[in-house]
Amino acid sequence: MKKTLLTVAGLTFASAAAAQTEVLTVYAPDYFGSEWGPGPSIEAAFEERCGCDLQYQTGDLLPRLLLEGERTEADVAIGFNTDVTKRARDSGLFAPHGLDLSPLTLPIEWSDDTFLPFNYGHTAFIYDNTKSDGFDSFEALLDAPDDLRIVIQDPRSSISGLALVLWVNAVYGDEAEAAWARLAPKIVTVTQGWSESYGLFTDGEADVVLSYTTSPAYHIIAEEDLTKSAAIFEEGHYFMVELAAKLATTDNPELADQFLEFILTEDFQTMIPTTNWSFPAALSEDKWPTGFQDLPMPETVLFYDENEAAALRDGAIEAWRSALSQ
Numbered sequence: 001m002k003k004t005l006l007t008v009a010g011l012t013f014a015s016a017a018a019a020q021t022e023v024l025t026v027y028a029p030d031y032f033g034s035e036w037g038p039g040p041s042i043e044a045a046f047e048e049r050c051g052c053d054l055q056y057q058t059g060d061l062l063p064r065l066l067l068e069g070e071r072t073e074a075d076v077a078i079g080f081n082t083d084v085t086k087r088a089r090d091s092g093l094f095a096p097h098g099l100d101l102s103p104l105t106l107p108i109e110w111s112d113d114t115f116l117p118f119n120y121g122h123t124a125f126i127y128d129n130t131k132s133d134g135f136d137s138f139e140a141l142l143d144a145p146d147d148l149r150i151v152i153q154d155p156r157s158s159i160s161g162l163a164l165v166l167w168v169n170a171v172y173g174d175e176a177e178a179a180w181a182r183l184a185p186k187i188v189t190v191t192q193g194w195s196e197s198y199g200l201f202t203d204g205e206a207d208v209v210l211s212y213t214t215s216p217a218y219h220i221i222a223e224e225d226l227t228k229s230a231a232i233f234e235e236g237h238y239f240m241v242e243l244a245a246k247l248a249t250t251d252n253p254e255l256a257d258q259f260l261e262f263i264l265t266e267d268f269q270t271m272i273p274t275t276n277w278s279f280p281a282a283l284s285e286d287k288w289p290t291g292f293q294d295l296p297m298p299e300t301v302l303f304y305d306e307n308e309a310a311a312l313r314d315g316a317i318e319a320w321r322s323a324l325s326q
Contacts, residue, residue, distance in 0.1 A: 022052040024255045027065065027074040033058040038275035045271070046262055052255055062088055069093070070249050075256045078118065078244035083162050083313070085115050085243065086306035095248040098257070103264045103282040107301050108239065115243040118263045119278035121212040122237035122298055123163045124230040125150070132207065135231040138171050138179075141208075146185040151197045152210040153190065155317050159240070160194050164210055165316040166309060167238035170302040176316065180323030187324065213237065213295060218277045220291040229296075236300030241281065 024046075033039040033056035043054045061079050065072055065088070072093070080088055088094065096113045104110050106120055125141065127134050135141045153161030165176075172179040188206060191197045201209035213232070219225040244263055246256045262268050269283035273292050285293060304312060 022050070022252060022255055024050070024052055024054045024252060024259060025073050025075050026054060026056050026259070027061055027072075027077040028056050028058050029061050029079040030058045032056070032079050032276075036275075038271055041271045041275055042268060045267055046259060049262065050255065050258055054259075065093060066091055072247060072249060074247050075250040075252050076244060076246055076259050078242075080115060080243040080245065081159055081163075081240050082115075082243070082304070082306050083159065083166065083240075083309045084306075086310040088245070089114060089306070093247060093249070094245040095250075095253075097246060097260050099260060099264065105280070105282055105284060106241065108303055110241075112243075115245050116260055116263055117241045117281035118244055118268070119272045119276055119281050120239065120241040121214050121278045122239055122301070123160060123167050124211060124213040124215070124232070124237055125208050126201065126211045126215050126228055126230055127208045128227050129229040130227050134229055135233070137234045138168075139235075141231070141233075142179060142182040144186065148186045148208065149188045149206045150183070150186045150208045150210075151189050151191060151200050151206040152187060153194055153197050154192055155320060157192045158194060160210060160212070161190075162313070162317075163238050163240050165320045166304055166312060167302060169312055169316040169319070170238060170304065171235045177319040177323050180320050181326065184324050184326070190324070212240075212278070213298065214273075214277050214279060214292065217273070217289070217291040217295060220294075221274060221289060232296050232298055234300075236302045237298040239301045239303040242276075242278070 028039060031037045039056055043056070046054050061077060062084055065074065065077060094114050097116050099116065101110060104117060106117060110117060125135070135144065152164060155161040155165045168179055169176045189200070194211065197209050198211060200206045213230040216228045216230055219228045244260060246260060250256045264282045266283065269280040270287065272278055272280040273289050279292065
């Protein structure tokens with residue numbers, strides 16, 4: 001009988017302790033919460049700090065939040081980029097973070113009081129340097145023989161694909177459709193997302209793939225493979241920054257604030273390069289892994305703020321669609 005009472009008491013205590021554990025619900029893209037993404041490491045490190053239970057809910061981030069509106073269960077959302085933040089901001093779902101942004105090490109000025117950067121990168125074309133000398137400009141890529149096999153992502157479903165059409169717009173402006181017409185014969189397929197494209201490239205089905213300047217770091221660090229390079233263009237590269245924000249409707253504002261503060265810490269930032277394969281947003285270059293320190297960097301950064309990106313988005317996509325449909 002005593003053993004039974006002790007067992008019941010133990011179960012009751014455990015249940016009470018579990019009930020008292022605060023839960024932080026973080027909405028994130030699928031890649032973020034996957035076993036190979038940054039989510040698991042970040043979850044473990046933050047739970048050790050907060051004594052809470054961080055729970056990811058993954059999926060198509062912004063559409064889900066807009067659908068749920070003020071009924072959302074999210075306390076924090078992570079994984080936005082500046083090409084979609086205007087729509088997110090206009091929803092009224094997000095609250096100011098109230099943080100000092102001086103720790104940021106971005107290559108551009110950042111003063112947004114709602115969306116907090118956690119990493120960044122530059123859109124780039126990746127090639128096998130044992131088979132090609134690469135390209136030193138967008139013009140060189142457009143002038144390449146039409147038997148060059150390029151794979152890209154659809155700008156209507158992929159953030160990297162959207163970044164590409166904005167990149168072409170930034171370089172060519174009113175001549176963007178003509179630039180796409182020159183590139184079109186070399187594009188062997190357009191995939192819905194990045195993973196499918198990159199898989200075609202690594203499987204040898206394509207010579208060049210749309211990705212990021214940091215992609216070679218994965219091959220260097222994880223595979224000890226030095227054969228992948230990013231083509232660095234003299235015209236510059238389109239800059240992308242990934243962001244997190246607190247929901248105005250959160251039931252755990254203090255815990256949400258604590259998570260956003262954690263993003264700017266060295267503990268968080270040192271996890272980013274080798275889990276999200278991006279540049280950390282608040283970490284000095286001397287603290288980057290060696291594979292990142294050695295990457296060639298664009299001299300020119302091309303960037304549209306959220307208002308510019310929103311205004312140009314439809315036209316940039318239409319120039320792409322029109323040229324590729326001919």
